[in-house]
Amino acid sequence: MAGWQSFLAEAFAWRTGPSGGLRTLTSAQRCWDFIVQWTYFLQDLGQRASRPEILSERHVQALFDDESGTDLGRYALTTALRSLFAHEQLAGRIPEAAMSALNRTIPKPRQAPVGGYSTGEWDRLTAAARADTARIARRIRAGEDLLRRFRTASSELSIEDRARGEVLDTVASTGVVPAYNGLPSAQERRDLAAQLFLTWRDVAPILVLLGIASGRNGETLKELPAKHRRLDDRAVELEVIKRRRGPRRWFQTVTWEIGPPNRELHTAGGTYLLLLELTQRSRDMCGSSAALCFWRNGHRAGIAATKDEHWAPFEQSLGLANDINPTKWARVRTPALRADAAEDGREPPFLQVNFNRIKTITDARRTKQMGGHLPSAAKTNTMQVLFTSYLAADEPTRDWAEEVMAEALVDAERAALQAHQAALQSRGGAPTVIPGPVSAELLREAGLDEEAASGLAGGELDTAWTACADHDQHPVTKTACEDSFLDCLHCGNCLVTREHLPRLVALADALLKRREQMNELAWWKRYGPAWVAVKRDILAKFDPAEIAAARAQQPPHDALLDLVEAAWERP
Structure with a gap:
């Protein structure tokens, strides 16, 4: 590939020069190896690009499609060529279409991270x-x-x-x-x-x-x-x-x-x-x-x-x-270091010692000391590198993280239940749930007067998902209620009948969807009390047949949850 030699020599000089970014003999030798690999690749192409000026997008695509090497090798070669040809002194020497193809974003092949030690x-x-x-x-x-x-x-x-x-x-x-x-x-x-x-x-x-x-x-x-x-x-x-x-x-x-x-x-x-x-x-x-x-x-x-x-x-x-x-x-050494004993009773192998594994376990131990807070634990690497290269592959760290998360979720669920119970105590007790067909007798048993019973039966007391016995008399302030509709679920004025079930089932599904979009702990803090109220205090009082019938009638999408929250609060 004689037509490339002058260009590649100049590119190599710029890449290893004061402004080139390569600072060691090892990195310069690695760059030289990529140049050799590139020229051999061009030589083996059926229709060769004998000069830089005639390099085409098709030639670059052939490099991407080459199956003679590994994915990591192709990624490394492509990245090295991109840096080699990008110097401003070489601008215009490679056709724009070829450079655009070379600059295409390609995912880096994932290498299996090295685990630590027990x-x-x-x-x-x-x-x-x-x-x-x-x-x-x-x-x-x-x-x-x-x-x-x-x-x-x-x-x-x-x-x-x-x-x-x-x-x-x-x-x-x-x-x-x-x-x-x-x-x-x-x-x-x-x-x-x-x-x-x-x-x-x-x-x-x-x-x-x-x-x-x-x-x-x-x-x-x-x-x-x-x-x-x-x-x-x-x-x-x-x-x-x-x-x-x-x-x-x-x-x-x-x-x-x-x-x-x-x-x-x-x-x-x-x-x-x-x-x-x-x-x-x-x-x-x-x-x-x-x-x-x-x-x-x-x-x-x-x-x-x-x-x-x-x-x-x-x-x-x-x-x-x-x-x-x-x-x-x-x-x-005496005694030799060995790995943990195998379960089958065989003699354990010699311990494999390398500095990557040592750094993995030191990073893992520091992360545990920081309570899993990656910004504080990232001492010598970024948070992303700390997780993907060191923590993700360490089995003891994964086990510890799963245990910590399980404990945190239990604490979050307990806190949500306590918040719900505290709200019930301050707002006049739990919602009034009327299972089965709504009748005048059931309404009177629930303590409703004729006017409230008539309004409930006609849907005049309905709010977003439930009904309110007295909107103008808040249990705490004794004035007109200004709370969020989600707070109705913790209020003594709240009324729930079978007619409300489709909307409540849709609300439960919407809360689960939010759970997929948010941090788990943040979800429990924000929506946990409402979730507990719906699942424990309301839906649990209806029989499975009523719940199944309501699920068949529920709206395809609960838009009410979006309406009752400010736009900047949505996940």
């Missing part, structure tokens, strides 16, 4: 990470203590400790761990280095613990800076990197609690300061500003027995994250 798995993971981090700290602090005693009072040491202190003094001064001529195996080199420096195998438990304490994702933890500010020895303030937020929105200042000295492994600030302590010597050797610096065996890289074995790997590439492998750490 309570037992989480407790075991936290305890293991904390125990291994404490063991690492004791090991390096013991080496530092021996080195200090060798430098200040070597004569007081045993012959063995003096010999080991001499080796550690040389290693600490030069940063060089002796090569194989003095040590017969790579394992012995690692064991020597581990007395003063962090090593590869130490990284997993420390980062896992830091993820548990801070609630940050793995990328952010790998790029933590060493630069920080202590706030009265109670907290540390530092600037972290949160990728995928768009240009100029990567950096965020966070404050982490330190906690008391004996609780350093229970707080994000305490664990962070411990990490800085354990990596200080390697940081001095490699001159990095990153918090995560350590010693690695440089035999394969040809740098064994040099200062270059100290490095900050994630300054070069986050792709080295696979070398951490927290699942392997969970499997090889």
Whole structure:
């Protein structure tokens, strides 16, 4: 596709330039991969678009229809091409019809979110990470203590400790761990280095613990800076990197609690300061500003027995994250971490540990602490991302949310019933319900005089859904009633006969429809008392045959509910 090469080179230059939005080598390489994928796609088309100027809507549609890859792959390629071709310096180079087709909104394929851990798995993971981090700290602090005693009072040491202190003094001064001529195996080199420096195998438990304490994702933890500010020895303030937020929105200042000295492994600030302590010597050797610096065996890289074995790997590439492998750490440690026991009695599998699952459970726990209030719980992501990527897939969180909602609905229903009963007490009691055919005898038994009985029988006392025995004499104010027609359902002046049933059944259906359009708790607060009155105090006093007959006669749509409420109050 020689006709595209100049255009794509220019587009790539703009996309990776100062105003292009791509800020890392990894994102630039990803963009380059999309360019290669696009040219191969064009080449494989039957009627090729050999130049940008002749790209048509048909060619773009062929990309949408291509079934050789996955839906997510096509979505990613389309999004990348849209960003590549959108620069103002390239305007007009792609035909308008093709750009319109490329800019078409397409839904992003949903990826299955990663679930978290059960309570037992989480407790075991936290305890293991904390125990291994404490063991690492004791090991390096013991080496530092021996080195200090060798430098200040070597004569007081045993012959063995003096010999080991001499080796550690040389290693600490030069940063060089002796090569194989003095040590017969790579394992012995690692064991020597581990007395003063962090090593590869130490990284997993420390980062896992830091993820548990801070609630940050793995990328952010790998790029933590060493630069920080202590706030009265109670907290540390530092600037972290949160990728995928768009240009100029990567950096965020966070404050982490330190906690008391004996609780350093229970707080994000305490664990962070411990990490800085354990990596200080390697940081001095490699001159990095990153918090995560350590010693690695440089035999394969040809740098064994040099200062270059100290490095900050994630300054070069986050792709080295696979070398951490927290699942392997969970499997090889003693005792190994396993998932919850299976119901069939088989031995449970090893626990799968990754930073996405850790962040899922930390977000879920914080959401629970906030009572499920997503605006307060959304600490490092938007509410939408928090729910779709972290909370929705976590089964314990879903179970908890369902339990909370069930309890809330019970409380809302109870509150609606109490509000209805309180209204009845203040408004002269429950509505008067006259089941069966309306007769003069039944009306007299209901306490109505001849005039009221005649008006009720003739429909002259009807309101929206029921009838009113005395509209001019409110039970509370003793004046003309000005309440909403929904309040009639809680009033002692309310009269209900079989003739009102079709409208009341329609009202019940309308209230149920509102329930589908509103928040459940808001519905109970607003319409719950009316619903309770209709279902418990009115319809329950008619037999099922009367209700069935009324349902056959009810109007197709209850417009009265819309009429009795102000337009701005409708859902």
